[in-house]
Every structure is written in structure tokens, then in C-alpha cells.
Amino acid sequence: MEKVAVLGAGSWGTALALVLADNGHNVHLWTHRENLAEEINRAHTNEKYLKDVKLPTSIQANHDLKTVVEDAGHVVLVVPTKAMREVCAQLKQVLNQKVIITHASKGIEPGTYKRVSEVMREEIPSNLYEDIVVLSGPSHAEEVSLRQPTTVTVSSEKLEVAEEVQDLFINRQFRVYTSPDLxxxxxxxxxxxxxxxxxxxxxxxxxxxxxxxxxxxxxxxxxxxxxxxxxxxxxxxxxxxxxxxxxxxxxxxxxxxxxxxxxxxxxxxxxxxxxxxxxxxxxxxxxxxxxxxxxxxxxxxxxxxxxxxxxxxxxxxxxxxxxxxxxxxxxxxxxxxxxxxxxxxx
Ligand SMILES: NC(=O)C1=CN([C@@H]2O[C@H](COP(=O)(O)OP(=O)(O)OC[C@H]3O[C@@H](n4cnc5c(N)ncnc54)[C@H](O)[C@@H]3O)[C@@H](O)[C@H]2O)C=CC1
Ligand SMILES: O=C(CO)COP(=O)(O)O
Missing domain, CATH: 1.10.1040.10 (N-(1-d-carboxylethyl)-l-norvaline Dehydrogenase; domain 2)
Known part of the structure; x- marks a missing residue:
């Protein structure tokens, strides 16, 4: 199973980390808040963002971005859109290998009015990623974390990369479709x-x-x-x-x-x-x-x-x-x- 780095330990980042952990992946969750990483590793909870949910013990949280992305094959970004450019700028400083990057954020960048994948392409050199994939669809974190049936879609320029991300996330409760329309x-x-x-x-x-x-x-x-x-x-x-x-x-x-x-x-x-x-x-x-x-x-x-x-x-x-x-x-x-x-x- 792969090492997957999930960046952003809010409601959605944590719920997606849980799906990946359920699928047996080696999940490393990055949060810029040291005390939150400590809570996730010690109590296996994230009370502020996903109340009353027990997280799999296989999810390891860390405040240090370099450690989280080291040797990962996939990086999943799930921070608010307004923080995306800043987090991508930090990511490119610590990424030493080519990865598949997926984002699951739903917004348009303030000021530039760019889509999230456009912001990512501007910030991260193309030799550091295979392709950029978006994961979207009707999926409240609260229900996903209870393993209730949910369907989403992944899309990227290269269909085979979207299919790889489909394989990464799909399970009996979390059905993933592909689309070519990024x-x-x-x-x-x-x-x-x-x-x-x-x-x-x-x-x-x-x-x-x-x-x-x-x-x-x-x-x-x-x-x-x-x-x-x-x-x-x-x-x-x-x-x-x-x-x-x-x-x-x-x-x-x-x-x-x-x-x-x-x-x-x-x-x-x-x-x-x-x-x-x-x-x-x-x-x-x-x-x-x-x-x-x-x-x-x-x-x-x-x-x-x-x-x-x-x-x-x-x-x-x-x-x-x-x-x-x-x-x-x-x-x-x-x-x-x-x-x-x-x-x-x-
Ligand atoms: N909550 C949900 O059910 C879903 C959310 N989304 C999308 O996912 C994205 C993230 O949303 P949520 O996880 O719900 O947000 P949230 O408000 O629950 O958590 C945001 C996380 O990002 C962190 N963060 C904020 N600024 C940061 C920065 N500058 N650097 C690093 N980390 C930073 C916060 O500390 C927090 O951990 C949004 O674009 C949202 O639309 C998409 C599908 C479902
Ligand atoms: O995108 C979502 C569900 O698909 C979450 O929506 P909210 O950001 O309004 O909670």
C-alpha cells in the first residue's frame, strides 16, 4: 500500500484521510497546528472539525510538512482556497519526488479569480507532479466519517491519472467516478x-x-x-x-x-x-x-x-x-x- 500525504486536517482533509486509511494506505496528515497533530496522534480524534469521530490509529498526524510528504506517491491538498497558493509554495520547497497531486477544495482564488488547479500549476513546477486531479461531489465530511454511502468524481487532464486516484479512494461506501471535464x-x-x-x-x-x-x-x-x-x-x-x-x-x-x-x-x-x-x-x-x-x-x-x-x-x-x-x-x-x-x- 502507498504512502499518501494529506495536507489540511480540517473536516474534509480528516474525513478523506479516514477513507484512505480504511483502504489500507499509509496516511500522513499534515496540519499547521502543532496541538492538533498532537491530539490526533494521542486521542485519535479531531474534535473541533469532526466531532465525536474516532479516527483509525493508522493515521499519523504531523506538523512538519517535509516529513509528511517524504517518499509519498500521492499528495492530497484540502485547505481552504484562500490558503492554497501559500501551501503550494511551501510544498514545492520540500517535495523531492514526482507525485500525483489531488485537491478537494471548492472555491475560486480571491483576487485572481483562478480555479484551484490553475493556482497549483502556477506555484508547483511541473517536474514535481504526474498530473493535478480534482476530487469533488456531494460529500459532507460528517457523513463520510460515519461511512455512509457517498459518491464523488475525480477529474484530470490525463484520464489514466484520474483512474489511479479513483482506485486510491474507492471503497464500498465511497464510490468514485471519473470525468474528463476538469x-x-x-x-x-x-x-x-x-x-x-x-x-x-x-x-x-x-x-x-x-x-x-x-x-x-x-x-x-x-x-x-x-x-x-x-x-x-x-x-x-x-x-x-x-x-x-x-x-x-x-x-x-x-x-x-x-x-x-x-x-x-x-x-x-x-x-x-x-x-x-x-x-x-x-x-x-x-x-x-x-x-x-x-x-x-x-x-x-x-x-x-x-x-x-x-x-x-x-x-x-x-x-x-x-x-x-x-x-x-x-x-x-x-x-x-x-x-x-x-x-x-x-
Ligand atoms: N467539510 C466538508 O464536508 C467538505 C469540504 N470541502 C472543501 O474542502 C476545503 C477545506 O474545507 P474543510 O476541511 O471543511 O475546512 P475546515 O474549516 O474544516 O478546515 C480548514 C483547515 O485548513 C487549515 N488551514 C487554514 N488556513 C491554512 C493555512 N494558511 N495553511 C495551512 N492550513 C490552513 C485549518 O487549520 C483547518 O485545519 C474547502 O475548500 C471546502 O469547500 C469539500 C467537500 C466537503
Ligand atoms: O462541499 C460540501 C459538500 O459536498 C460541503 O459544503 P459546505 O462547505 O457548505 O459545508
């Missing part, structure tokens, strides 16, 4: 967090299931619109990393994005909500990025724009809902028809 898989995972904030806001306002279904469906339309304009295959958004992840994040109280939105809908200020969460709420920064990208690409994203105004311009959520409901009348499938027409003419 752009669509990464964008679906990042952009669904914006809509999940919206679903939380809607629930916080006391609106019902009709409103949430509308947000999920029309949210998917605008995700597909932006994604396609950035080179994604529109079909990817009807898969696990599109509608699948959108459903789970908009409807589950495990979701940090949904929970943050719910508090916003109940009238709590954004700074208080983020401080109380104590975990990453990727959708907030991704809303800013998507709002800007939509303008750059000339793509209409009314839900994203509304959430942007709630988060950053103190718009009243009820006013935003009212504006969305009274927009100019449209043909429902206008976007899809245009996208399909464009594909046919390609």
Missing part, C-alpha cells in the same frame, strides 16, 4: 456554495420548499451559464459535481454555507456569522469572484448578483427576493437552448 468539475464545486448561501438565506427568511427548489434550479442555470462560458462541458452540471453537490449543500444542515446563509436570513451580520462558524465558508469569497467573472464574461447571474449585494452592499434579503421575482419575463429553457445551439455549431 473545468466543469472545479467550477460546479465552487459555484454551488453561492447558491447554498442563498438557500440558507431563503430558509432563514422563513420561505419554504418552493423557494428552495427555485433557487436550486435557477441557480444551476446560472452556474452552467458561467461554467460553459469558461470552457466547461454543460453536461457536467447535470452530474454529481453539479446538481448533485448543489442539492446536498442547499438542503443539508451540515453545510457551512447553508448555515451561514440561514443566519444571514435571520438578520445576523456577516462578520458575526463567519466568526461564530470557526470553519471555512467558501461561498462568501466565491460570490465576489463569480460576480466579477460574470461581468468579465458578460454572463447574466441574477441570483449571484443578489447574494453579492446582500453580503457586500448591505442589501435587504427580502428586497433581493422581490427583485428576483419581478425580473423581466423569460423563456425557461432560453439558456439551455442557446448553449446547445452553440455546441451543435462548434
Amino acid at each position: 473545468v466543469g468539475v472545479e467550477l460546479g464545486g465552487a459555484l454551488k456554495n453561492i447558491i447554498a448561501l442563498g438557500a440558507g438565506i431563503s430558509d432563514g427568511l422563513g420561505y419554504g420548499d418552493n423557494a428552495k427548489a427555485a433557487l436550486i434550479t435557477r441557480g444551476l442555470a446560472e452556474i452552467a451559464r458561467l461554467g460553459t462560458s469558461m470552457g466547461a462541458n454543460p453536461l457536467t452540471f447535470s452530474g454529481l459535481t453539479g446538481i448533485g453537490d448543489l442539492i446536498v449543500t442547499c438542503t443539508s444542515s451540515h453545510s457551512r454555507n447553508w448555515r451561514a446563509g440561514n443566519k444571514l436570513g435571520k438578520g445576523h451580520p456577516l462578520e458575526d456569522v463567519l466568526e461564530q462558524m470557526g470553519m471555512v465558508v467558501e461561498g462568501v469569497r466565491t460570490t465576489k469572484a463569480a460576480f466579477q467573472l460574470a461581468q468579465d464574461q458578460g454572463v447574466e447571474m441574477p441570483i449571484t448578483s443578489g447574494i453579492y449585494r446582500i453580503l457586500f452592499e448591505a442589501a435587504e434579503p427580502r428586497d433581493v427576493v422581490d427583485e428576483l421575482m419581478t425580473r423581466i419575463r423569460r423563456h425557461e429553457m432560453e439558456d439551455l437552448t442557446n448553449i446547445l445551439d452553440e455546441k451543435m455549431n462548434d
Whole structure:
């Protein structure tokens, strides 16, 4: 079995380490917090990020990055998107062998508006990796750590490398598919967090299931619109990393994005909500990025724009809902028809 280095011991990094340990791999988990490494090695718990979960004793945590990646065949990065560039810069200093790099983070880099794999390619010299793979899909860490049935997708430029990562993670509770559409898989995972904030806001306002279904469906339309304009295959958004992840994040109280939105809908200020969460709420920064990208690409994203105004311009959520409901009348499938027409003419 292989030595696998997992970088980031938050909820998701720890849950993925557990899947890999279940598969018999030799898992080394890096955390930048020395006291967390000590807790994982001594008590086999990570109480702050995965409450009440007993970790396999085979997971070894370490605060020293060089030791963690030494001789590993795979490196799995699972830190918040805003920390990705910094962690990649540290990684390249200590990596002495060629590895397969997988990331499982769902965001767009603040400021540059780049996808995570683009950031990684900029930071890590290409002679240090076989390929860069993304792992995404409907997968709350809390359920994965209880070994409840979960399905995800891995994608990379080289199919054989994605298949190797599929083999690394797949087991009876954790089913892994492959996809060639790296752009669509990464964008679906990042952009669904914006809509999940919206679903939380809607629930916080006391609106019902009709409103949430509308947000999920029309949210998917605008995700597909932006994604396609950035080179994604529109079909990817009807898969696990599109509608699948959108459903789970908009409807589950495990979701940090949904929970943050719910508090916003109940009238709590954004700074208080983020401080109380104590975990990453990727959708907030991704809303800013998507709002800007939509303008750059000339793509209409009314839900994203509304959430942007709630988060950053103190718009009243009820006013935003009212504006969305009274927009100019449209043909429902206008976007899809245009996208399909464009594909046919390609
Ligand atoms: N929690 C979940 O169920 C899932 C999360 N994800 C994605 O995985 C990524 C990580 O999320 P979580 O593990 O949930 O976050 P988290 O908030 O639970 O943990 C983040 C971890 O990153 C560490 N970290 C923060 N800044 C760092 C830095 N500069 N250098 C090194 N380490 C740093 C923190 O100490 C913490 O251990 C996010 O992009 C998220 O969208 C994806 C699928 C499921
Ligand atoms: O991506 C996730 C589930 O697939 C986790 O979503 P949250 O970051 O909102 O908790």
C-alpha cells in the first residue's frame, strides 16, 4: 500500500484521510497546528472539525510538512482556497519526488479569480507532479466519517491519472467516478456554495420548499451559464459535481454555507456569522469572484448578483427576493437552448 500525504486536517482533509486509511494506505496528515497533530496522534480524534469521530490509529498526524510528504506517491491538498497558493509554495520547497497531486477544495482564488488547479500549476513546477486531479461531489465530511454511502468524481487532464486516484479512494461506501471535464468539475464545486448561501438565506427568511427548489434550479442555470462560458462541458452540471453537490449543500444542515446563509436570513451580520462558524465558508469569497467573472464574461447571474449585494452592499434579503421575482419575463429553457445551439455549431 502507498504512502499518501494529506495536507489540511480540517473536516474534509480528516474525513478523506479516514477513507484512505480504511483502504489500507499509509496516511500522513499534515496540519499547521502543532496541538492538533498532537491530539490526533494521542486521542485519535479531531474534535473541533469532526466531532465525536474516532479516527483509525493508522493515521499519523504531523506538523512538519517535509516529513509528511517524504517518499509519498500521492499528495492530497484540502485547505481552504484562500490558503492554497501559500501551501503550494511551501510544498514545492520540500517535495523531492514526482507525485500525483489531488485537491478537494471548492472555491475560486480571491483576487485572481483562478480555479484551484490553475493556482497549483502556477506555484508547483511541473517536474514535481504526474498530473493535478480534482476530487469533488456531494460529500459532507460528517457523513463520510460515519461511512455512509457517498459518491464523488475525480477529474484530470490525463484520464489514466484520474483512474489511479479513483482506485486510491474507492471503497464500498465511497464510490468514485471519473470525468474528463476538469473545468466543469472545479467550477460546479465552487459555484454551488453561492447558491447554498442563498438557500440558507431563503430558509432563514422563513420561505419554504418552493423557494428552495427555485433557487436550486435557477441557480444551476446560472452556474452552467458561467461554467460553459469558461470552457466547461454543460453536461457536467447535470452530474454529481453539479446538481448533485448543489442539492446536498442547499438542503443539508451540515453545510457551512447553508448555515451561514440561514443566519444571514435571520438578520445576523456577516462578520458575526463567519466568526461564530470557526470553519471555512467558501461561498462568501466565491460570490465576489463569480460576480466579477460574470461581468468579465458578460454572463447574466441574477441570483449571484443578489447574494453579492446582500453580503457586500448591505442589501435587504427580502428586497433581493422581490427583485428576483419581478425580473423581466423569460423563456425557461432560453439558456439551455442557446448553449446547445452553440455546441451543435462548434
Ligand atoms: N467539510 C466538508 O464536508 C467538505 C469540504 N470541502 C472543501 O474542502 C476545503 C477545506 O474545507 P474543510 O476541511 O471543511 O475546512 P475546515 O474549516 O474544516 O478546515 C480548514 C483547515 O485548513 C487549515 N488551514 C487554514 N488556513 C491554512 C493555512 N494558511 N495553511 C495551512 N492550513 C490552513 C485549518 O487549520 C483547518 O485545519 C474547502 O475548500 C471546502 O469547500 C469539500 C467537500 C466537503
Ligand atoms: O462541499 C460540501 C459538500 O459536498 C460541503 O459544503 P459546505 O462547505 O457548505 O459545508
